[in-house]
Amino acid sequence: MTGIAERNEPVATAPSGATGHLLALTDITKRFQTARADTLALDHVSLEVRPREIVCIVGPSGCGKSTLLNIAAGIDAHFDGTATFEGEPIKGMARERAVVFQEPALFPWLNVRANVEFGLKLRGVSKADRNSIVDQQLEMVNLTKFDRAYIHELSGGMKQRVQLARALAVEPHMLMMDEPFAALDAQTRDDLQMELQGVAGRIGATVLFVTHNVREAVILGDRVVVMSKSPGRIRRIIDIPLGRPRTPDDHDVADFAAMVRAELQESSNEPRYAI
């Protein structure tokens, strides 16, 4: 993916294998052993993500969503099975795979512009190029007017926009997001879902997006991976062949959300999924 390409331009990804996937997690089993508990967090989980696809993982708390994302991101290297990205085994975190978490990890002593610029500086990008990339990214997430603001001056939604801009600035080949909107109020969350759809569509981003919010998964996902708990397994992968942008009020979104919710409820004794 390139941060500045249009949807119909070639994307700077190198799909691997005959299926053309970018990320391939195959037969992943992950066990956490502590003095208190022995948890089988993932039990033979396989998932492939193709270029330009948004794949959402949904499931109850503790079903292994973050564990799976951490393996894909290269944060967790201790597991059984194979994890490859662009055909190569995943070994540690890499620029190609940008990660965005629920809690913004921004530098409070830097303003918005400097936060977005940070990774570019590390890569030795020239000042002129940095400026133009940062301008583009800030425009994309509607923060142009706030480029000199400091992090403490921003709302939660604006902080997540800065995170997104910063992640995209270094032109990752894939974006991995772990409940990035979970701490936001409902309206801000709706807004950011719209913006992420827009941004991802414009630049042809490939996204792995973890959420426990069913409607969010259906709004964002080209495919929704439904996980079940204890042990963490993929129960079903549901294609969402709806046009974009999708809004929370679309009837089709509600129908697919009901389908996902039914799948979750069948796999769980906790009938607590709101759509």
Ligand SMILES: Nc1ncnc2c1ncn2[C@@H]1O[C@H](COP(=O)(O)OP(=O)(O)O)[C@@H](O)[C@H]1O
């Ligand atoms: N570092 C850890 N040590 C021990 N157990 C863990 C650790 N991280 C996660 N787990 C356990 O693994 C399971 C899956 O956790 P997680 O992937 O965080 O779930 P989710 O993101 O779906 O809420 C849970 O039972 C959790 O308690």
Ligand SMILES: [Mg+2]
């Ligand atoms: Mg989690």
